[in-house]
Amino acid sequence: xxxxxxxxxxxxxxxxxxxxxxxxxxxxxxxxxxxxxxxxxxxxxxxxxxxxxxxxxxxxxxxxxxxxxxxxxxxxxxxxxxxxxxxxxxxxxxxxxxxxxxxxxxxxxxxxxxxxxxxxxxxxxxxxxxxxxxxxxxxxxxxxxxxxxxxxxxxxxxxxxxxxxxxxxxxxxxxxxxxxxxxxxxxxxxxxxxxxxxxxxxxxxxxxxxxxxxxxxxxxxxxxxxxxxxxxxxxxxxxxxxxxxxxxxxxxxxxxxxxxxxxxxxxxxxxxxxxxxxxxxxxxxxxxxxxxxxxxxxxxxxxxxxxxxxxxxxxxxxxxxxxxxxxxxxxxxxxxxxxxxxxxxxxxxxxxxxxxxxxxxxxxxxxxxxxxxxxxxxxxxx
Numbered sequence: 518x519x520x521x522x523x524x525x526x527x528x529x530x531x532x533x534x535x536x537x538x539x540x541x542x543x544x545x546x547x548x549x550x551x552x553x554x555x556x557x558x559x560x561x562x563x564x565x566x567x568x569x570x571x572x573x574x575x576x577x578x579x580x581x582x583x584x585x586x587x588x589x590x591x592x593x594x595x596x597x598x599x600x601x602x603x604x605x606x607x608x609x610x611x612x613x614x615x616x617x618x619x620x621x622x623x624x625x626x627x628x629x630x631x632x633x634x635x636x637x638x639x640x641x642x643x644x645x646x647x648x649x650x651x652x653x654x655x656x657x658x659x660x661x662x663x664x665x666x667x668x669x670x671x672x673x674x675x676x677x678x679x680x681x682x683x684x685x686x687x688x689x690x691x692x693x694x695x696x697x698x699x700x701x702x703x704x705x706x707x708x709x710x711x712x713x714x715x716x717x718x719x720x721x722x723x724x725x726x727x728x729x730x731x732x733x734x735x736x737x738x739x740x741x742x743x744x745x746x747x748x749x750x751x752x753x754x755x756x757x758x759x760x761x762x763x764x765x766x767x768x769x770x771x772x773x774x775x776x777x778x779x780x781x782x783x784x785x786x787x788x789x790x791x792x793x794x795x796x797x798x799x800x801x802x803x804x805x806x807x808x809x810x811x812x813x814x815x816x817x818x819x820x821x822x823x824x825x826x827x828x829x830x831x832x833x834x835x836x837x838x839x840x841x842x843x844x845x846x847x848x849x850x851x852x853x854x855x856x857x858x859x860x861x862x863x864x865x866x867x868x869x870x871x872x873x874x875x876x877x878x879x880x881x882x883x884x885x886x887x888x889x890x891x892x893x894x895x896x897x898x899x
Contacts, residue, residue: 527555527896528546528548528555528556528557528893528896529557529559531546531557531892531893531896532544532546532557532559532875532889532892532893533557533559535888535889535892536559536560539757539758540564540750540752540756540757540758540879541560541860541877541879541887541889542560542561542562542563542564542566542747542748542750542758542877542878542879543558543559543560543561543562543569543570543747543877543878544557544558544559544560544570544875544876544877544889545557545558545559545570545572545574545576545784545785545874545875545876546559546785546874546875546876546893547785547786547788547789547872547873547874547875548871548872548873548874548893548896548897549789549792549793549871549872549873550869550870550871551870554789554872556572556785558570558571558572558574562574562746562747562748562878563747563748564748564750564758564760568747570747571745572784572785572786573733573745573784573786574745574746574747574784574876575733575738575742575745575746575747575782575783575784576746576747576782576783576784576859576861576876576877576878577749577762577768577781577782577857577859577861577878578779578781578782578783578788578857578859578861578863578876579667579779579857579858579859579861580699580702580778580779580855580856580857580858581781581783581788581855581856581857581861581862581863582702582776582777582778582779582780582781582857583702583777583778583779583836583837583855584791584811584835584836584837584853584854584855584863585721585725585734585781585791585836586702586705586706586709586721586777586778586836587641587702587705587811587834587835587836587837588725588791588802588803588807588811588836589705589709589717589720589721589724589725589777590637590640590641590705590708590709590835591641591803591807591810591811591835592724592725592802592803593709593712593713594637594807595803595804595807598712598713599637599708599712600637601636601637601638601641601810602636602637602638603636603637604634604635604636605634605635605636605637605639605640605704605708606634606635608708608711608712609680609704609707609708609711611680611681611683611684612635612680612683612684612704613634614630614631615630615631615635615646615684615687615688616628616629616630616631616687616688617629617630617631617632617646617687617688617689617690617691618656618657618687618688618689621650621652621655621657621689621690622655622656623656623657624656625656625657625660625686625687628687631646631688631691631692632691632692633691633692633693634692635692636692637708638815639692639693639701640701640702640704640705640708641701641705641835641836642696642815642816642833642835643696643697643698643701643833644690644692644693644694644695644696644697644820645688645692645697645700645701645704646688646689646690646691646692646694646695646697647661647683647686647688647689647697647700647701647704648661648689648696648697648698648699648700648701649661649697649698649699649700650689650695650697650698651823651824651825651826651827655689657686657687657688657689658689660685660686661686661699661700663682664679664682664683664686664700664703665699665703665776665778665779667776667779667858667859668749668751668761668762668767668880669762669767670736670767670768670772670774670775670776670780671767671770671772671773673772673773673774673776674773674774675773675774676706676707676710676773676774679703679707679774680704680707683700683704695820695823695824696816696820696821696823696824696828696833697824698824698827698884699778699779700778702776702777702778702779702836703774703776703777703778704777705777706775706776706777706778707777709721709777716775717736717775717777718735718736718737718771718775722735724802725791725802726787728801728802729787729790729791729794729800729802730787730790731783731787731790731791732787733745733782733783733784733787734781734782734783734784734787735781735782736768736771736772736775736776736780736781736782737768737769737770737771737772737782738764738768738769738782740769743764743765743769744764746764746768746782747764747878748760748762748763748764748878749761749762749763749859749878749880750878750879750880751880752879752880752882758879761880768782779857779858783876784876785874785876788863788872788874788876789872789874791863792854792863792864792865792872792874793872795808795811795812795853795865796865796867796870796872810834810835811834811835811836811837811853812834812837812839812851812853812865812867813834813839814831814832814833814834814839814841815832815833815834815835816832816833821833821841826884827884829844830842830844831848834853836855837853837854837855838853838854838855839851839852839853840852840853845891845894845895846894846895846898846899847891847893847894847895847896847897847898848894848898849866849868849869849898850868851866851867851868852864852865852866852867853865853866853867854873856881856886856890858880858881859877859878859880859881860876860877860878860879860880860881860887861875861876861877862874862875862886862890862893862894863875864894864897866897866898869898871897871898873893873894873897875889875890875893877889
């Protein structure tokens with residue numbers, strides 16, 4: 518598909534004030550309608566302001582990995598290798614007999630058996646029973662933090678060891694009862710590898726990245742591309758930024774555990790390619806039916822309300838949120854996408870044919886979107 522780029526003046530006017538006042542060191546934003554995109558590139562890849570950002574700067578996208586991971590699972594469904602209603606225990610026997618805490622606030626040893634098997638669709642909708650609730654202090658939520666380190670993927674063990682550790686953690690809810698954040702995408706990654714008999718990075722590269730021309734997307738940054746990788750910063754208590762990962766850090770070698778929840782790096786144009794695929798009803802990667810499943814809300818009103826800290830009243834498709842009750846100008850009914858804790862966001866709006874991407878390297882302090890995100894979303898919806 519031919520791409521053209523429009524004058525970026527207006528989008529730059531939205532992004533530049535946030536970079537100027539800090540602590541966001543820089544941002545690459547893209548708002549595309551059809552083949553035409555506005556692109557704003559503002560600021561630097563580092564706080565020392567020695568490396569200017571470019572359109573092809575590579576960012577750690579953290580949870581923007583989740584929609585890509587869900588698309589990968591759906592390719593297996595289309596190939597007939599798994600079904601949405603298939604119990605995952607067929608490929609993940611470690612999770613064949615999960616335990617559930619008697620109630621969410623119960624100790625981790627006060628458990629009952631799961632009422633039914635966990636299915637593939639439970640993983641896709643984040644209703645399998647494992648994951649982060651709005652109350653992080655719940656006893657059964659605490660062990661999950663030890664199974665992830667988004668800033669240091671090299672510290673996470675291999676998939677078999679990771680899954681064995683997860684199997685020892687009781688579920689917070691029975692399968693299908695509640696939406697819980699994050700963990701299901703990592704389980705999806707192990708599932709894809711087990712079903713295909715191939716490492717997750719290899720499978721996603723073959724089925725999604727290479728066909729879409731997503732050349733800079735993956736779980737590791739090769740040496741010849743490392744000069745384009747932005748530094749990653751975490752907030753300080755004083756409101757500043759501390760270096761969390763340098764270009765020669767955690768992403769310069771393949772991790773033992775490729776995280777389907779947050780392990781990818783990417784660029785604005787690569788994410789535009791993924792968004793265009795969704796707007797084109799799959800474009801040979803997925804079928805129109807799979808795209809509709811991916812981008813349709815599957816939650817009940819009660820489940821959305823209970824997850825308000827993360828979803829802000831919106832729904833959840835497979836791997837990303839779906840706007841169902843727009844509260845702010847940037848939210849549009851049917852808009853699908855998600856944010857990444859590294860300061861990234863990407864959405865598609867089918868009703869307007871819009872793809873919106875924002876990439877920064879300043880990590881979020883929690884589930885609430887950063888002001889720069891809300892301003893770019895409002896601009897894209899205007």
